[in-house]
Amino acid sequence: MQVSLxxxxxxxxxxxxxxxxxxxxxGGCGNDGNKTPQETPKSGTLTISIDESFKxxxxxxxxxxxxxxxxxxxxxxxxxxxxxxxxxxxxxTRMIIVTRGLSSEEEKFYQDSFHLRPQFMPVAYDAxxxxxxxxxxxxxxxxxxxQNMLDGTDTAHLPVMDGRSATSTVRYAMDSLLKxxxxxxxxxxxxxxxxxxxxxSQNPHAVGFVGINWLGEGEANDNLFxxxxxxASIRCTNCLGPTYVKPYQAxxxxxxYPLVRSLYYILKENFSGVGGNFANxxxxxxxxxxxxxxxxxxxxxxFQIRDTQISN
Numbered sequence: 001m002q003v004s005l006x007x008x009x010x011x012x013x014x015x016x017x018x019x020x021x022x023x024x025x026x027g028g029c030g031n032d033g034n035k036t037p038q039e040t041p042k043s044g045t046l047t048i049s050i051d052e053s054f055k056x057x058x059x060x061x062x063x064x065x066x067x068x069x070x071x072x073x074x075x076x077x078x079x080x081x082x083x084x085x086x087x088x089x090x091x092x093t094r095m096i097i098v099t100r101g102l103s104s105e106e107e108k109f110y111q112d113s114f115h116l117r118p119q120f121m122p123v124a125y126d127a128x129x130x131x132x133x134x135x136x137x138x139x140x141x142x143x144x145x146x147q148n149m150l151d152g153t154d155t156a157h158l159p160v161m162d163g164r165s166a167t168s169t170v171r172y173a174m175d176s177l178l179k180x181x182x183x184x185x186x187x188x189x190x191x192x193x194x195x196x197x198x199x200x201s202q203n204p205h206a207v208g209f210v211g212i213n214w215l216g217e218g219e220a221n222d223n224l225f226x227x228x229x230x231x232a233s234i235r236c237t238n239c240l241g242p243t244y245v246k247p248y249q250a251x252x253x254x255x256x257y258p259l260v261r262s263l264y265y266i267l268k269e270n271f272s273g274v275g276g277n278f279a280n281x282x283x284x285x286x287x288x289x290x291x292x293x294x295x296x297x298x299x300x301x302x303f304q305i306r307d308t309q310i311s312n
Contacts, residue, residue: 041277043071048278049084050076050097051168052192053211054126054263057294058097064290065281072274082166088118094268095275099126099168099261110268120266122299123282124291127247128169128259129215130232131200131208139232140244143258146234147177149207152184160196160208164189169209172261201228212247213294234258252297263296 038044050058055078062074077087087093089109101120102110110118130146132139138157148154150173162169164183174183190196193210200208208229215225225231233244236256243256251257265282269275281287288298 039271039273041272041274042069044274045073045075046095046274046278047075047077047093048095048097049087049093050078051081051084051099052078052162053081053099053168054097054213055193056216057124057213057291057296060290060294061282061287064286065278069277072277074274074278080163080166081168081171088266088268089113094273095278096266098264098266099172101264102266114268114270116268116270118266118268119279120264121279121283122262122264123287124263124296124299125252126261126263126296127212127252127257128172128209128261129212129247130234130259131197131210131215131229132232133200133202133204133206134228134230135204136207136230139230141232142235143177143237150178150183150187151181152186155186156205158188158203158206159184159186160188160190160199160206162190162193162196162210168261169193169211172259173209176259197226197229207232212252213296216293216295247295249292249295249297262299263291 058076058078062076066072066074079087081098084096084098088096101122102118107117110116130141145154149157149159161167161173161183164170164187170183174180188199188206190199190208193214196208196210197214200206215229215231231246233246234257236243236245236251237258239245239256245251245256247257247259252260265279267275267279283300285301288301291298
């Protein structure tokens, strides 16, 4: 049984918050975990499909995790979000990292097909940064300005995204900004987030949309973003008066920045294995600190927000 790309891409059900357990003593069917009983939380191989928007920060997570677990091998595949969700329906992929949980309908599919309910939980909050060329005249936008770019009303700017369909950034733009309307044919589709940045850096009229972790350079607390593009300010929708904000961590945490999304892990594992160990790592102190250093706001740890002066 397969779930169609259209079904997975269009499904917007909110995930139920499930507590993580070390093992599920449920009868597995078609789960490759049952075929590798020698795997333990400290040794084995895990294949993960990961939303390409989060490659820099998840690369860091895997590097640190494997350094502490030398007998573990993680095979990371960076793909559009819809493909990650499709991968989870196969035996070879037990874990994915994407920007949403599972709908009740999807949970039922896994219950019927694999005789288990995948665990899923948000581990961080991300911002979609709007970037412009260093020579661009405009770097302050209203939400309406972004909507006009994406639906083709605005012909002065050239919007650039990491694809035209199936990516989490495109899904966010269509669902949250365009309220279900399709993207204009004027939207340029780059192959990935890195190409979005490169395209904007070379085109004065381009406006790009990328995950904030692609723009970091150095420690997050230093606010050192890459210099090849500028990060635009977006009007805060819940502030008093006309306030324009950048996707700094405090603005993500307080929802002052309007383009915020969650980052989830979804784990399809019915035994105590590598997947559960890595899921725990993402939720606990070391993993949460890595998210913090990558400009995301950690979902499982409390961090202090202090006022400071930032020079632009």
